Amino acid sequence: MSPKQKSSRTVTQPGDWSIEQLPGLSDQEQSQLKEHGITTTRQLLRKASTPQLRQTLANQLHIKSHYVDKWVALADLARIPTVGCQYCGLLLHAGIASVRQLAQTPAHRLHQQVLRLQVATMQRRDLCPPVEEVTGWIKQAKELLLR
Numbered sequence: 001m002s003p004k005q006k007s008s009r010t011v012t013q014p015g016d017w018s019i020e021q022l023p024g025l026s027d028q029e030q031s032q033l034k035e036h037g038i039t040t041t042r043q044l045l046r047k048a049s050t051p052q053l054r055q056t057l058a059n060q061l062h063i064k065s066h067y068v069d070k071w072v073a074l075a076d077l078a079r080i081p082t083v084g085c086q087y088c089g090l091l092l093h094a095g096i097a098s099v100r101q102l103a104q105t106p107a108h109r110l111h112q113q114v115l116r117l118q119v120a121t122m123q124r125r126d127l128c129p130p131v132e133e134v135t136g137w138i139k140q141a142k143e144l145l146l147r
Helices: 003-008 027-035 041-047 051-061 065-078 084-093 099-103 107-122 131-146
Strands: none
Touching: 027 051, 041 065, 051 065, 065 084, 065 099, 084 107, 099 131, 107 131
């Protein structure tokens, strides 16, 4: 790759969000995480990076480990800047649980999954992001995996 090609390529920087922005966490759960020094999605990913660390965190919070697993999946997906905390929950409900899985999913298939989910739960097709946006998520997921 020539230097010109390198410099024209935009590098996707992973998003880091306040824990309050992560969907599905109650105020109590947010407070518990903060008491354990976790105030951002990046800190959550760091402190729960392995199954053993997730289990340890769940034990410290006195909750079932599947809650921590869900939060980690949401935080992982939120790393994608165009997904963020706005769409990470939608992706998780559509069956995408990681950046790696998103990067391997064909855009049209994922768009159809998201569309079916929006119609089934909200009875609204118009809330589904366009296929071009879904394609952008997948592209950014691939870029993050290359870092």
